[in-house]
Amino acid sequence: MRAQTHGTPRPAYIAGRKASRSTVLPALIGCLVLTIASVVCKAQTNDLAPRLSAIEEGLGHLDAKLARQVNELLWFQLLGDVAVVDKIRFTGPPPRTADNPSPQPGSNEVVVSALTFLPRKPPARRKLPLVVLAHGEIHGNVASDEEAHVVRELVQQGYAVIAPDYRGSSGYGGDFWHQIDYGGREIEDVHAARQWMLDCHRQIDPRRVGIIGWSHGGLIALLTVFAHPEDYQVCYAGVPVSDLEDRIRLKGKDYEKLFAAPYHLGRTAGQAPEEYRRRSPAWNAEKLRTPLLIHANTNDEDVKVEEVERLIRALQAAGKDFQYRIYTNAPGGHLFNRLDTAIAYDSRREVWRFLAQYLHPVPGAASAWDR
Numbered sequence: 001m002r003a004q005t006h007g008t009p010r011p012a013y014i015a016g017r018k019a020s021r022s023t024v025l026p027a028l029i030g031c032l033v034l035t036i037a038s039v040v041c042k043a044q045t046n047d048l049a050p051r052l053s054a055i056e057e058g059l060g061h062l063d064a065k066l067a068r069q070v071n072e073l074l075w076f077q078l079l080g081d082v083a084v085v086d087k088i089r090f091t092g093p094p095p096r097t098a099d100n101p102s103p104q105p106g107s108n109e110v111v112v113s114a115l116t117f118l119p120r121k122p123p124a125r126r127k128l129p130l131v132v133l134a135h136g137e138i139h140g141n142v143a144s145d146e147e148a149h150v151v152r153e154l155v156q157q158g159y160a161v162i163a164p165d166y167r168g169s170s171g172y173g174g175d176f177w178h179q180i181d182y183g184g185r186e187i188e189d190v191h192a193a194r195q196w197m198l199d200c201h202r203q204i205d206p207r208r209v210g211i212i213g214w215s216h217g218g219l220i221a222l223l224t225v226f227a228h229p230e231d232y233q234v235c236y237a238g239v240p241v242s243d244l245e246d247r248i249r250l251k252g253k254d255y256e257k258l259f260a261a262p263y264h265l266g267r268t269a270g271q272a273p274e275e276y277r278r279r280s281p282a283w284n285a286e287k288l289r290t291p292l293l294i295h296a297n298t299n300d301e302d303v304k305v306e307e308v309e310r311l312i313r314a315l316q317a318a319g320k321d322f323q324y325r326i327y328t329n330a331p332g333g334h335l336f337n338r339l340d341t342a343i344a345y346d347s348r349r350e351v352w353r354f355l356a357q358y359l360h361p362v363p364g365a366a367s368a369w370d371r
Contacts, residue, residue, distance in 0.1 A: 068171025158362035183279025
């Protein structure tokens, strides 16, 4: 998701070779053809339905891998003028359910990818603040169409940024996809991204680190600062998923099945309510120790405002000092802050002002967004 602290951005790689638009697509199509041929041959002597299901799943993961490779090329293209962009890999904790309960030290960690962004023109004789960006969506990844302008605005203010594709993210194959640990070890993957940046880029100030996230990324940002309050100076959670029990009740049985799958939590909220509450920010509000800003939107059809209000009431009941703003019918619903509308700019300006109070980027940089 190879440390690089200067020089020109490096393109994505496939099988150890530089990837371009002319090599990514043929390589993946060839892989697709071989996969289909192999599965179809096996289907001649075995039950067809499971094989067709395997084909469908395999095609889905190949499509996601292709989309991710193209998306990474776009990141280099879209941000290369203002940022040194790199794709790096590091390790997070072992899988939550491991076949080998006693692995050799360091042998069983999950390999996590991340995109990193450093300002091309950093301030002289001054360390950089860091923002950890947790992407949204279950089984999503760091998407340029939703996040490129957000990262650009951060880099232009003088922030370093790391955006990890934590376990369960799409585009890395079925094994990585099935390692999802919603609200669990994906939190530690994101926290490990912070540590990687501090270890590999000594120009970053470890006392000026913030974390931001949107939707599922908002849940991750909250649970990360709950678990590691001393390591983050500020947190922003946009339309954060806040209460899994209430959310599942609203979204119904199909949504419940996603979490109850054997490779996921393995049980329903009714069977394991405490496990679901452990992974819900609203049930852990007393753990907040970090300056926090929350945004929500009344016409959000994904993370409904009532769910975020449940978190707000829990934080208030716990006596926490935090800030929040609920927008009324902002255009775009769930994505209102990620658009290029006047309200989206207003929302992001408020976020940048809030972060600047605690992370102190280049003097005057945040105020430039007040225009």
